[in-house]
Amino acid sequence: MKLRAPTARIDAQALRHNLGVVRRHAPDSRVLAMVKADGYGHGALDCARALLIGGADALGVACLGEALQLRQAGIIAQICATQGPHHASELAAFAHHRIHATLHHLWQIEALARWRGEVIPIWLKIDTGMGRFGLAPETLPDVLHQLRNARVRLCGLMTHFACADESGSEHTTAQIARFDAAAAGQDLPHSIANSAALIAWPQTRREWVRPGIMLYGSSPFAPGHPVEQELQPVMQFETSLLSIRQLDAGASIGYGARWQCSEAMPVGLVAAGYADGYPRHAPDGTPVLVNGQRAQLIGRVSMDSLAVDLRGIDAEPGDPVTLWGQGLSVNEVAEASGTISYELLTRVRPNARSPGDSPARG
Numbered sequence: 636m637k638l639r640a641p642t643a644r645i646d647a648q649a650l651r652h653n654l655g656v657v658r659r660h661a662p663d664s665r666v667l668a669m670v671k672a673d674g675y676g677h678g679a680l681d682c683a684r685a686l687l688i689g690g691a692d693a694l695g696v697a698c699l700g701e702a703l704q705l706r707q708a709g710i711i712a713q714i715c716a717t718q719g720p721h722h723a724s725e726l727a728a729f730a731h732h733r734i735h736a737t738l739h740h741l742w743q744i745e746a747l748a749r750w751r752g753e754v755i756p757i758w759l760k761i762d763t764g765m766g767r768f769g770l771a772p773e774t775l776p777d778v779l780h781q782l783r784n785a786r787v788r789l790c791g792l793m794t795h796f797a798c799a800d801e802s803g804s805e806h807t808t809a810q811i812a813r814f815d816a817a818a819a820g821q822d823l824p825h826s827i828a829n830s831a832a833l834i835a836w837p838q839t840r841r842e843w844v845r846p847g848i849m850l851y852g853s854s855p856f857a858p859g860h861p862v863e864q865e866l867q868p869v870m871q872f873e874t875s876l877l878s879i880r881q882l883d884a885g886a887s888i889g890y891g892a893r894w895q896c897s898e899a900m901p902v903g904l905v906a907a908g909y910a911d912g913y914p915r916h917a918p919d920g921t922p923v924l925v926n927g928q929r930a931q932l933i934g935r936v937s938m939d940s941l942a943v944d945l946r947g948i949d950a951e952p953g954d955p956v957t958l959w960g961q962g963l964s965v966n967e968v969a970e971a972s973g974t975i976s977y978e979l980l981t982r983v984r985p986n987a988r989s990p991g992d993s994p995a996r997g
């Protein structure tokens with residue numbers, strides 16, 4: 636018996652389908668599949684296995700701890716930690732477990748230059764306009780010089796885009812130009828595209844691409860982009876209808892009495908709330924699928940429940956409710972709630988998850 640009602644069913648088949656979509660868009664690139672943040676809330680290990688079975692060339696995580704969890708579960712594939720070591724004391728584990736380290740700051744370069752252990756595979760990350768992780772482009776020659784005798788194997792050059800989801804973004808054009816200027820003359824593989832870039836910016840499909848969100852079936856673009864039709868949702872976040880009540884005109888619903896019934900109407904209570912990862916800030920009107928029909932959220936989301944307007948909806952207690960997934964894109968719920976799919980997906984509690992129709996094993 637599950638402790639709480641909502642279930643996030645994970646469909647490994649959909650994950651592999653979406654990997655196929657990446658391949659269609661970037662047929663000549665190798666794929667570093669991002670499984671950071673516990674596989675964007677889908678379970679890093681199951682996702683890693685499914686993606687590797689599907690032919691992903693490598694896995695990407697943020698930090699060493701995430702990489703080690705995969706290694707300890709028996710994943711032998713190439714894993715890259717895109718934040719590199721958080722401290723020089725982590726280098727031994729990077730070396731021992733053959734985790735690729737992305738180096739983004741001079742302190743890491745200096746630590747690697749002093750490293751005397753086994754060879755560590757590294758990527759150099761250049762900040763071309765994200766303002767987050769990355770070496771200043773003009774320091775690259777100096778960094779390469781510092782590392783010339785280091786116990787490292789240089790795998791390639793990386794950068795990350797701030798605005799790749801905005802079509803025609805001048806910022807992205809400038810980032811690409813800065814990267815190419817810095818990388819010119821270095822005969823090294825490039826890894827620069829996230830999901831949005833590899834779809835919308837063909838010139839960013841280099842030796843490697845680094846998709847994340849699109850693998851999980853969510854478009855990185857504003858609603859209406861055609862890639863939505865190609866992707867399949869991997870998470871089916873569903874629960875059930877607990878009750879239906881006929882409320883009178885003037886009755887109010889939930890904390891703060893945010894919603895008031897303008898007429899006598901049927902109101903459904905759904906077994907899911909913000910403790911399950913449903914956004915507390917979802918406003919009235921946020922879509923919810925009740926028994927396959929589009930209903931609207933009404934009133935503030937509670938810890939373990941939310942309410943829906945059942946006028947015109949054919950439903951009875953016990954009926955299935957989809958919070959997002961097949962039939963209701965997580966992007967729609969995110970858009971309504973003033974956030975992005977990434978946040979909603981990563982907030983779903985791990986113990987809500989269950990393998991879907993075709994769990995990955997092996």
Ligand SMILES: *Cc1c(COP(=O)(O)O)cnc(C)c1O
Binds near residue numbers: 717795845848
């Ligand atoms: C998360 C991440 C990605 C993937 O981005 P998406 O928008 O999810 O495709 C790629 N590269 C780095 C460095 C990241 O942190």
